[in-house]
Amino acid sequence: MDTMGNLRRSHYSNDILPSINGDQVVVFGIVASIRNHGKLTFLILEDLKGIVQLTIHANSVPENVRSKLNNIHEQSFIGVMGKVKSTEKAPHGAEIIPEDIRVLSVPQSMPPFKLFKQRLPNIEKRLDLRAVDLRRPQSKAIFKIKHTALQAIRGYFSSQGYMEVQTPKIISTATEGGAALFPLLYYNKEAFLAQSPQLYKEQLTGAFEKVFEIGPIFRAERSRTMKHLSEAVSVDIEEAYVTYIDVMNVLERVICHTIANITENCKEDLALLKNKMRAPVPPFKRVTYDEILELLHREGVDVSWGNDLFVSDLKKIERKLPEFYFITDWPTSSKAFYIKSKDDKPEICESFDLMHGSLEIASGGSRIDQKDTLVEKLKERSFDPALFEYHLKVFDYGIPPHAGFGFGLDRLMMVLCKQKNIREVVLYPRDQRRLIP
Known part of the structure; x- marks a missing residue:
């Protein structure tokens, strides 16, 4: 498990816009979803202000980033330093290409209900894990x-x-x-x-x-x-x-x-x-x-x-x-x-x-x-x-x-x-x- 070290947030998710294309940023949040497409991995990171897409290409990111992918699961808390890249397919029209990832917390178990589904268990079950x-x-x-x-x-x-x-x-x-x-x-x-x-x-x-x-x-x-x-x-x-x-x-x-x-x-x-x-x-x-x-x-x-x-x-x-x-x-x-x-x-x-x-x-x-x-x-x-x-x-x-x-x-x-x-x-x-x- 990593520590924050000297890494500190520079931007929230809603700040990641095409207007700062090429800028280096630091974001923190929880991994809402992971999608793997061969050598391409997309992570959706959620923070206080919304979501931002992280795009990791196995051939073009540092080894330390690639090596940490296996330790990242949904509901992991991470910090990311990387460059902003404009793309119409990402939320707000921009994504982050990671240069460094800090895995701060990895869940030992997954929630007994899906956080992004419309159908939910009764509220008493959810309140047990409020x-x-x-x-x-x-x-x-x-x-x-x-x-x-x-x-x-x-x-x-x-x-x-x-x-x-x-x-x-x-x-x-x-x-x-x-x-x-x-x-x-x-x-x-x-x-x-x-x-x-x-x-x-x-x-x-x-x-x-x-x-x-x-x-x-x-x-x-x-x-x-x-x-x-x-x-x-x-x-x-x-x-x-x-x-x-x-x-x-x-x-x-x-x-x-x-x-x-x-x-x-x-x-x-x-x-x-x-x-x-x-x-x-x-x-x-x-x-x-x-x-x-x-x-x-x-x-x-x-x-x-x-x-x-x-x-x-x-x-x-x-x-x-x-x-x-x-x-x-x-x-x-x-x-x-x-x-x-x-x-x-x-x-x-x-x-x-x-x-x-x-x-x-x-x-x-x-x-x-x-x-x-x-x-x-x-x-x-x-x-x-x-x-x-x-x-x-x-x-x-x-x-x-x-x-x-x-x-x-x-x-x-x-x-x-x-x-x-x-x-x-x-x-x-x-x-x-x-x-x-």
Whole structure:
């Protein structure tokens, strides 16, 4: 096995163009394929930016290059120094004629599935060897798109004056309530992994007015479906002096901005995924909870007022609402304790969910900003206000009216990458059955 020695990359694959014909270059990457035609051998080398062809003619390359051919297999990691040669048959119209090859790593076994085939084994088998599965072009395309999405989201919020914050992920009590919590021993006390940054971001509006966070959340939900994970990435904002209508508009704009960035900067990746993405045209349709119940009734599905909406219900109207849309004005009883009720109709709250077809992407609303009301809501939900004293005492010093939302980055990526299983858009997913790799 060789070492890199003093060999260092001078070019990426997409830099190997006819315009640098005759130049000496150094590239690194993984061998995607090998084709032998008598004394002529073609290697396709893949790196961060794409692929480049290496052409080795047994009669015209140095002996040290010829001797290493037998040690090179698909999935080998190599470094190559050579001259660029223009040829119409090669990717980007140019290839490399090697003068030196360093074989840096040779696989001891081949992947149990083909990395360049359309047909694949089920995702659980691929997740067992996730780092290798991520070498597939389609898989890499997903995470390049996700990277672009994250850059766009951060850029949008920063340009609009939001401060990025980081809130604790080890907390003393439930944020959302319920049993979907991961308990842990925090020295000699019981603690939990955070379900969301909700209460902390509310408090921060009193200091910074506009905050956002991109970070992990943890839900010990019993459902194991194609859209649920135990660890996910949430994008959250909270803003002072606004209502749920205002932050709905913010969410709509950040989604449109993100998709516009992806369509502009990820054309090749979208093509690999066969996704002819178009940026949505705002405003997104707004449908009240009551209107959704009426639509369902027309489809023969009767949901009692106040009940949650199940995916099986929403699928009945997906053909009428196939793209992004908001469901607004939910029953107060169906939302978290910190969501503000309407002044004229306390049974309805100032809340919304962002949907894409039958998939929930985000949830948000106006927040309660009066301590007495918040205490009353906690008691109604059978929560002990004493457990929330760290949050309630902030209200003694005043807190501005505020609103916000949180959206699941991974669920949004399911939509943007046309994936039916959320595990395809998470590097190392965690659920009830999977703690490794």
